[in-house]
Amino acid sequence: MERVQQIGDVAEIMLGYVEQGKTHQGAGPRTVPTASYVDKDQFKAEIELVFKRVPLMLAFTAELPNPGDYKAMDAVGLPVLINRDKAGQVHAFLNVCSHRGAPVAEGKGNCARFTCKYHAWTYGTDGRLIGIAEPSTFGEMDKAQLGLRALPCEERAGMIFVCLTPHAPLELDRHFRGFLEDFEALDFADWTYLGNRTIEGANWKIAFDGYLEGYHFKSLHPETIYPRTPSNTTHYEGFGPNMRIGFPQHSIADQLRTVPREAWGTRENYGYDFVRIFFPNVSIFIAPEITQVAQLFPGPTPDRNRTVLNYLRRHPIRDDADREAVEAAMNFFRDVTYQEDYVIGLQIQKGLESGAHDNLVFGRNERGNQFFHEWLNWYLEDDPSQPEPVM
Structure with a gap:
């Protein structure tokens, strides 16, 4: 289905939710063991079977625009280490010198070669020693055998995807x-990268659950989100294990009925929003x-995550x-995310570690959370012959 028409159909569904007091519904409530948020073995399995196998969005075209x-x-x-070579091609490597294991680059920048600060071994932007x-x-050494260890990497729709396992398929x-068509339609590759903020919180799934409903x-957000967006009024679409979550605004009826029905699919942020x-x-x-754009990474232990909050917009900084206004906006969004979501997540972590309950319950109205955990379990089973979850 053509993208604008599909989004317009979703907008019509969300309008119905608001007018009828309804929301997307799954088949029934589902449980997730509380142990999955604290268990060290599951934590290790998530890293090995999920984070080191699936494509991770690690950078933006706008972060690395120049050779x-x-x-x-x-x-x-x-x-x-992610970089753009002199021909403009993006690469990803393990940032580890082949001599004694030190990093060959730190932070962000622009250079024609990478030099390890330990013994000054030097690598080209294509990873060759x-x-x-x-x-x-x-x-005597064969330099051709001592380049940086490459990671599968591909730039698509304004983003750079990497698999953390060398030689693994990046599909x-x-x-x-088809989900990346959304970002191609938004011209995401031409946006401006503004900066980032880093926050820390509880188990990565506790934090991620909060983004899904x-x-x-x-x-929890009576003065920040709720004035714009009604509670418990959400629509879910699945694209493989990925989701487009629709949130109608209180004003959706007034906003949509000012334009023709065929234009409803062009009205994102004007009557409804998406979290992708x-x-x-x-x-x-x-x-x-x-x-x-929030990137959630498991922390060093099961009870912690590190979240990088990235900020972009369509046009560059003017003056x-x-x-100054952009910096204030980034700080505001960081503070709301941490103070209103991550603080209670830390409290949830403590509650789950207490052993008070064996399971958490996700209701019919929390279908996105159910879907996420179904896909997570599918990957942890490590059996591709099993049927994939469907929304």
Whole structure:
């Protein structure tokens, strides 16, 4: 189905939800063992069978727009280097020198080569080892065999996807099932990267569960989200393990009925909003003023996550006053996310560790949470012959 028509049909469904006091419904409530949020063995399995196998969105085209741009980061405890070579091609490597294991780059920047600060071994932007310090005393080495360890990497729709396992398949079309067309239609590759903020919270799934439903808006966000968006009024679409979650605004009827029905699919942010979910760990909220992209990574232990909140918008910074306003907006969204969602997540972590209950319950109205945990379990079973979950 053509994208605008499909979104217009979803907008009509959400309008009906608001007018009839309804929401998307699953078949029935489902339970998830509380142990899955605290168990060390499951935590290790999630990293090995999920985070190291599926395509992870680790960077944006707008972060690395020029040849020579690079970004060094930690992803699930692994040192990763993402860069754009002199021809404009994106690469990803394990950020580990082949000599003695030190990193070859730190932070972000632009360079023509990477030099390890320990012994000054040097690598090209394509990962090849191009220089060994003082080779006459070091001895003969085959430099062709000592390049940086490459990771599967592909740039698509304004984002850079990486698999954390060398030589593993990176099957973006199979994983996203057409979902990336949304970002191609939004011209996401031409946006401006504004910066990021990092926060820490409870188990990564406790944090991620909060991005997947609007059941809590009135009680937890009475002054920030609820004035715009009604509680418990949500629509879910599945694209493989990924989701587009629709949130109608209180004003959806007034907003949509000012334009022809065939234009309803072009009215995102004007009557309704979407949160786009990339399994297993990315939540994207696109707004005209500023867009927040949350990347959730498991922390060093099961009870912690590290979340990088990235901010983008369609047009570049205009001047110093605009930059100041952008910084204030990023701080505001970070503070709301942490103070209203992550603080209670830490309290939930403590509650689950108490052993008070054997299971958590996700209701029929929390179908997105159910769907996420169904897909997580599918990956943890590690048996592709099993039928995939469906929305």
